[in-house]
Amino acid sequence: MGTGFIFFLNYRVEIIKSFMKESVIRAGILGFGKSGRNIHAPLIDACRSMVLKNVVTRTGPEQIPGRNEVNVMRSAEELIRSEDTDLIVITTPNHLHYKMAHDALTAGKHVVVDKPFTVTAEQAHSLTRTAEKSGKVLTVFHNRRWDGDFLTVRNLISRQAVGRLVEFESRFDRFRNYLKEDAWKEKDLPGSGILYDLSPHLIDQALQVFGVPNKLFADIRNQRWGEADDFFMIRFYYDDFTATLRAGMLVADATPRFVIRGTMGSYVKYGFDPQEEALARGDDPHGAEWGHEPENKFGVLRTADGDSFREERIPTAGGGYPQFYRNIADAVNGKVDLQVKPAEAAEVIRMIELALKSQKSGTVVDC
Template structure:
């Protein structure tokens, strides 16, 4: 195994760069978080004085020492920044959404393949406590054959005056692009490509400038898969409803890693990623009915996998073909919502 250390550059230092990526990159000895692009602020140095600043994307990408770039900027910049990074010979991790369309995703993947570079999407929610728990229950056949799966990610966020682009009518904006990639990716990891996609996407909050509600339904021959999100759900504890031929599993609450990271606690603190008991789900079946302790969540394997793919030739955990199918579902969901039609995948 190689002892090579990868120099990393972050483009952007908002929630994603500061609270998701930096803690895991700085605590993994295989990485050195060398440079962060901040046009005027110096918040990266507040996190770690050893991090350098770049005042532009070009400045970062022109640094020959940078091996790997994380793109943590507004959604409409993901494609051009990723393309620039690849053209400059950098490996790339793109925050969700990976791109605005499937065609853009194909272009990026083609360039990465041509140049022999690693390109992947930040699908950290595959390592959430709740998702790992459901995955284990399905693999252990505790629910039998799944006939209905529903995953929700709701929030209660009334519209208030803000300059945040996330609440503005901007290109590649809205809740489907924000939370949709995670929920869709999880469903596809569990069940593979659907036969059909049906969706309703709309604004439900007074004075909302964005689509803040989506209901995407993936049709399979033997099951219905529903992923939903609304920003106007006051009681938003519910997360998963699974019904199978042997039983049901119902679970609420969110994986605790984000809230822990926001408290400036590093992932080296153990135990890590353990959900409080009031978030554990309940299994209902003839064999067993009762509370099921959640698996511990941990985003660290995502980063280690990226390193192993770059340095040791390992297979990516989040593969290009998986990225493309998530992008295609989003494309079809938008088209379905506009046309009020059931579309073939």
Template sequence: MKTPILNVGLVGFGMSSQVFHAPLIQATPGLELSCVVSGDPDKVQRAMPEVEMVAKAAELYARADIDLVVIATPNATHYPLAKAALAAGKHVVVDKPFTISLSEARLLKQQAEEAERTLCVFHNRRWDSDFLTLKGVMEEGTLGRVVAMESRFDRFRPDVPDRWRERRGPGAGLWYDLGPHLLDQARELFGMPRAILLDIATRRDGAEVDDDFLALLDYNGVRVSLSAATLAAEPTPRFRVHGTRGSFVKFGLDPQEARLKAGETPSPQWGDDPLMARLTLADGEGNPGEPRELRCQPGDYLAFYSGVAEHLVHATPPPVDIDGALEVMALLESGLDSYRQGRWVKL
């Protein structure tokens, strides 16, 4: 039986679309990238001459042949663009963060349910190689009872680029950029915390918005620390997790983003991570044993769009549950409340 083809319209053609959405959509069986909405036709033509382009989202939404709309635009536009797409009867994928407020996200969920349309958020870091590996280690009980996790996205980018994420405005800054990734992964591993404490800062010369943050999540018996920085030249661990039976440490980022930026096409084994994780487990006498290297599971960003296609055609569960995406928005918003009030905020 021939697999149905779903026509996809992509709204926006910035970095997120060019690096993630367009190549992943084009590599997913059952999906056809049919049209791109962009105000820069030359850029789209150079990158994808075979794909049609329109200047306005309304032109895309009016097309009867478009089944799925993917919104990869500045954060503050997610809500109005998704609202209009749902009103036009389209299924919708929204890049993270879902919206810039929890109230907007809830309204979109309600609208999607009333329209009987699928609404899904692109939390692709659930398919990072290191995260998949850590999740498996924890599910197997290798570390015993986990008592602490440190998860970091550190970079060294002292020069402030001229782009919307770096300019003052709703949804700008590092907390809304990398915070959703870290919060979603923590929520996937431990569920919702009891409380959150956030500190954000502006560190770089000439920076207008936050470019550094530290968030602490309060779980029963587990301390979770999430942080990101733009002035970290020395490599720091991506994950450091401690339990009653040992520790898991991983340096280096999942390689999929770098490979997409280099123009590689997703394929089998494409998500292999050349960097090993390190396990240090207790010996028979309760002392730390010799550290051993652990090969990471292959990352698989294609799983998101493959899951979307399967969901739309065969009614399987969506790859990212909308209630989970709402919980990430609750954490983002509660974190900002914590920073403004200078205290822990209970959830």
């Protein structure tokens, strides 16, 4: 028997062993509201190494329609104590994230926390230490790293499509001129309001591309006179450019999602990534067209061409939300490193705390 054949057999054995070692991760969702039902559950379904086993919802039917195989529990404690749950996804109100994540980690569970990670940076660092001590995976649902428009913008900046960058703007605007009485996000609670709701997306994206800024300034307002803030503008100051992050609830006009300006031109992109809406419709994340936009949604790159300008529609990259849970499964099985590390998510919370400090003082603050 030749050495080549023996090598081939050994290779096949190692491949089989690797598959045998890879276990199916049993997931439980703590808080089965809109986010848990429409976003996390279908993304878990799209991961071949994961199965949704349990959910916690305090009210509603004893079985989830269309999900007879999923157990319905009525308390966080029941899920955390359960022996048939390996991974707990926390989608509760923000002020509960820290305690529930801490209890889950100390009970030996892997944990995904929906954004924002925690209310304070100290809580975030504490959870990171707890995860390291327990040897369990801890991560945060910064899914918008896989927005197609963000991936496109990141590529354009990397290849200096607008020349040397001088301005970056990222917005997440909506229009709703009334308050929802039953919405905890609009109540006077720690971690409530649009700053904690939407700025984690924008801050995390900016930090991924540019790193920590030198300084920042923030303007945070309550424009609808409710209990929680509903507008923010955060400006990051880097050596040669600024990054402005904005969101508001009273923006009826069409504003761009992204604007990048440089010494050779600009790129402007309107509209939101289609994946969240597609998940809510029940579209299959395995589909070939998943995360892709039609041509009329493409952003426009406008660059100097002598004394005139050249305009080009830039195809939006395909989005990849399913990658989030696939990466977690591989990390739990020891195959890869986490793509969303808790230290990175903690830095997002630190930026929010600095934004609140800037708002209170009315000044630019060091980062």
